[in-house]
Structures are given as structure tokens and as C-alpha cells.
Amino acid sequence: MSLPEFKLLRPRSVEEAIGFLVKHGNIRVLAGGTDLIPSMRQKLFEPEYVLDIRHISELREIHPQAGHGVEIGPLTTLNAIEHSEFLRRHYPVLTEAAATVASPVLRNMGTIGGNICLDTRCLWYNQSLTWRKACGFCIKKDGDLCHVAPGGTKCWAVFSGDTPPALLCLNAEIELASPSGVRRMALRDFYTGAGDSYRKLQPNELLTRIFLSDSSADLRGIYRKLRIRGSIDYPLAGVAVALKRSDGQVSDARVAITAVNPAPTLITGVAGALEGRAVDESAAEAIGEMAAKTAKPLTTSALTPEYRREMIRVLTKRAVLAAAAN
Numbered sequence: 331m332s333l334p335e336f337k338l339l340r341p342r343s344v345e346e347a348i349g350f351l352v353k354h355g356n357i358r359v360l361a362g363g364t365d366l367i368p369s370m371r372q373k374l375f376e377p378e379y380v381l382d383i384r385h386i387s388e389l390r391e392i393h394p395q396a397g398h399g400v401e402i403g404p405l406t407t408l409n410a411i412e413h414s415e416f417l418r419r420h421y422p423v424l425t426e427a428a429a430t431v432a433s434p435v436l437r438n439m440g441t442i443g444g445n446i447c448l449d450t451r452c453l454w455y456n457q458s459l460t461w462r463k464a465c466g467f468c469i470k471k472d473g474d475l476c477h478v479a480p481g482g483t484k485c486w487a488v489f490s491g492d493t494p495p496a497l498l499c500l501n502a503e504i505e506l507a508s509p510s511g512v513r514r515m516a517l518r519d520f521y522t523g524a525g526d527s528y529r530k531l532q533p534n535e536l537l538t539r540i541f542l543s544d545s546s547a548d549l550r551g552i553y554r555k556l557r558i559r560g561s562i563d564y565p566l567a568g569v570a571v572a573l574k575r576s577d578g579q580v581s582d583a584r585v586a587i588t589a590v591n592p593a594p595t596l597i598t599g600v601a602g603a604l605e606g607r608a609v610d611e612s613a614a615e616a617i618g619e620m621a622a623k624t625a626k627p628l629t630t631s632a633l634t635p636e637y638r639r640e641m642i643r644v645l646t647k648r649a650v651l652a653a654a655a656n
């Protein structure tokens with residue numbers, strides 16, 4: 331599968347990058363390219379311009395802020411996240427999740443910004459042009475029917491990034507830059523819940539920073555995922571747990587899931603269910619039930635929806651027990 335023709339633009343600053351986004355309509359941002367390039371080969375995107383932002387050095391660093399958490403540049407590789415001593419000590423759920431993305435080679439190229447902005451995935455979408463054409467295309471690209479929920483008008487392609495559920499547990503915020511300045515939003519507000527237009531990123535916007543606050547530091551963190559090949563594959567169900575204990579009892583708890591809905595999703599009610607008690611099998615089981623009820627997997631992957639929902643329940647229970655035992 332060959333790459334479609336495109337013109338490569340290489341800005342050296344955020345300002346220059348935004349200038350290119352404003353000037354050129356049919357343009358795509360390239361960070362590590364580990365998702366964009368395969369998608370271009372499959373003709374899912376055929377941009378006239380590719381904006382290679384890898385040379386904007388200001389977007390690459392991890393900056394701990396004394397007493398105010400940490401700022402992470404979106405071009406920070408997943409490998410750098412995984413091996414950051416600071417993040418491992420203070421935000422372990424994020425380093426755990428980053429360490430499970432794809433394979434070491436892809437983590438060396440792939441960035442956290444690309445992971446946050448990652449396109450949604452579906453068995454009927456991530457295929458070659460010939461394959462998709464033979465099936466009559468789908469709502470997400472070139473068609474008007476959904477093979478997953480026939481008769482429906484909604485796209486159910488699944489968000490399958492590993493770090494966003496960890497970031498949701500850490501109440502992460504992001505900064506988006508555009509010609510009219512910067513706006514900051516909670517990461518949980520960035521995703522729409524629709525499989526096609528899945529993120530609130532305007533065509534002239536660039537993700538420029540990720541913020542983790544001090545109040546989310548030092549929670550115990552666990553990430554668990556189900557995938558076909560343990561060495562490389564996207565999650566087919568993923569669970570992040572961040573939990574704080576004092577005197578043997580839970581004082582804060584957050585759980586988020588991925589790869590079973592069109593957006594990574596925080597489970598509501600977890601803190602209320604666990605706070606002030608010690609975690610035992612039945613408490614962990616109850617959180618697993620809450621996560622399984624929130625998961626809405628459909629036939630977007632090779633594994634059945636029933637199995638993926640059950641694995642959300644099992645992985646959540648195990649992750650909660652592991653976080654409490656740490």
C-alpha cells in the first residue's frame with residue numbers, strides 16, 4: 331500500500347505551525363507518524379499537506395513545576411514517558427500505561443500527543459481501500475452505513491489509546507493553540523463520544539501542552555489491558571486505576587476504561603464507593619461491575635463484545651486489588 335502524494339511542511343515553532351494550519355485546508359499534523367502514516371497508506375487520509383511538527387523542540391519536554399504538578403510537551407515520546415523517573419515516582423499510572431503501547435520501536439517514535447489525538451478504530455474502517463470499497467464503505471469514511479450497528483446513524487468506532495484513561499484518572503488538562511490564542515480544557519471534555527468526529531480539535535488547532543496537577547500526584551497507579559499479541563497490539567479493553575490510601579483506607583480512587591467506547595471514559599461513582607473503606611474482594615468486584623456497565627463494546631474488533639465487557643470487569647477488579655495492595 332503506497333503513500334498518497336503530499337507536500338511536507340516542517341515548522342520550527344508553534345506560531346509557524348499554526349500559520350501553516352490556517353493557510354492550508356487539506357492538511358494533517360504528523361508527530362511520530364505511527365498512526366497517521368499507516369492510515370495514509372490505507373487511504374483513510376489523503377492530505378495535500380503533512381505538517382511535520384517534530385522539529386518544534388519546545389513541544390518535547392517534561393517540565394516538573396515546583397508545587398504545581400508537571401507540564402508535558404505533546405511531542406514527548408511514549409518511551410520518554412515510560413522511563414521518566416519523575417513521572418514514575420509521582421504519576422505511575424501514566425508510566426504503566428505508556429509502557430504497554432505497541433512495541434518498543436513504536437514507543438520510540440510515537441508521542442503522547444499523538445496518543446491523545448489518536449484516531450478511533452474499527453474492523454470495518456482500518457482496512458485497505460479495496461477492502462472497504464468491497465464492503466460499501468462506512469459512515470466514518472466515504473459511506474453512509476454502519477456495519478457494526480446497521481440501520482443506525484452513529485459511528486461506533488472505538489477509541490483505543492492506552493494513555494488517555496491514565497490521564498483521565500489524573501484529571502489531566504490540555505492546551506490547544508490556534509490563531510486566536512490558547513485554550514485550556516479538561517481532557518475528559520476533549521472527546522465527543524462519537525466514533526467519527528471523536529475529538530474537539532479545530533482544523534487550525536495544535537495540542538501544545540498536557541498538565542497534571544499536584545493534587546493528582548502520588549496516587550498508586552495500575553494499568554491493565556487485553557490485546558491479541560502481548561508484544562504489540564492495540565488494547566481491545568483497557569483499565570487504568572489511580573488510588574490513594576491513608577491508614578489502610580481509601581481516601582481517593584479513580585478508574586477509567588478504554589477501547590470499549592468511542593471515547594476513553596472515567597467511571598463515575600468510584601470514589602464514593604471506595605472512600606473510607608479498605609479494599610477487599612467484594613469492593614473490587616463492585617467497581618468491576620460499575621466499569622462493565624459503562625463499557626459498550628460492539629463488533630468493532632476480532633474479539634466478541636461480550637468477552638471484552640467481561641474482561642473490563644475482570645481487569646478492573648484485578649487492577650483495583652493490585653493498586654490497593656501496592
Ligand SMILES: Cc1cc2nc3c(=O)[nH]c(=O)nc-3n(C[C@H](O)[C@H](O)[C@H](O)COP(=O)(O)OP(=O)(O)OC[C@H]3O[C@@H](n4cnc5c(N)ncnc54)[C@H](O)[C@@H]3O)c2cc1C
Nearest residue numbers: 361362363364365366432440441444447491492537563564
Ligand atoms: C502496530 C501498531 C500497534 C499499535 N499499538 C498501539 C497500542 O497498543 N496502544 C496505543 O495507544 N496505540 C497503539 N498504536 C498507535 C500509535 O503508535 C500510538 O497511539 C502513538 O502514540 C501515536 O502517536 P504518534 O506521535 O505516532 O501519532 P501520529 O501518527 O503522528 O498522529 C496521530 C494523530 O494525532 C494527531 N496529532 C498528533 N500530534 C498532534 C498535536 N500535537 N496536535 C494536534 N494533533 C496531533 C495527528 O494529526 C493524527 O491525527 C499502534 C500503532 C501500530 C502501527
